[in-house]
Amino acid sequence: MRINDARPQAGSRRRRRRVGRGISAGQGASCGFGMRGQKSRSGSGTRPGFEGGQLPLYRRIPKLKHFPIINQKVYTIVNVSDLADLDANTEVTLASLMEAGIVTTNDGPLKILGDGELSNPLTVKAAAFTQSARQKIEAAGGTCEVLS
Known part of the structure; x- marks a missing residue:
């Protein structure tokens, strides 16, 4: 038998330490809490994660670069320059753009961006428009309809 084989008897309980x-x-006077200071006082000290008033780590982390945006909206994006090849007075939707081969994959609702120029009037139905895209489509004589 070795010392590490020694175990207390089943059901036995050690009495609690009475400090002060x-x-x-064995634990008189300051009860093992040292001399003075916040951690020697009665009560729980500080809450978990408290860093003395400095912005704690769990609040600093989301402010760092490359932190993922939760519930980010993902759109299928198309520029105004891609719509310039379409015929005048065409109704533009995500389905019609996929048929025309302008968009190859459906990555979510359609969003029109304002890069490029447009000369022919189009009826564009999309989930979102940038401000410049809306101006260019309406300046060419087309209409913008926001789908919900």
Whole structure:
């Protein structure tokens, strides 16, 4: 038998340590909390994650670069310059753009961006428009309809 094989008897319980009951009790006077300071006072000290008033780590992390945006909206994006090849007075939707081969994959609702120029009037139905895209489509005589 070795010392590490020694175990307390089943059902036995160790008595709790009574602190602050004199020097002979082993944890007298300051009860093992040291001299003075915040961690020696009664109560729980500070909450978990508290860094003395400095912005704690769990609040600093989301402000760092490359932190993912939760519930980010993903759109299928098309520029105004891609719509310039279409015939005048065509109704532009995500389905019609996929048929025409301008868009190859459906990555979500359609969003029109304002890069490029447009000369022919089009009826564009999309989930979102940038401000410049809306101006260019309406300046060419077309209409913008926002789908919900």
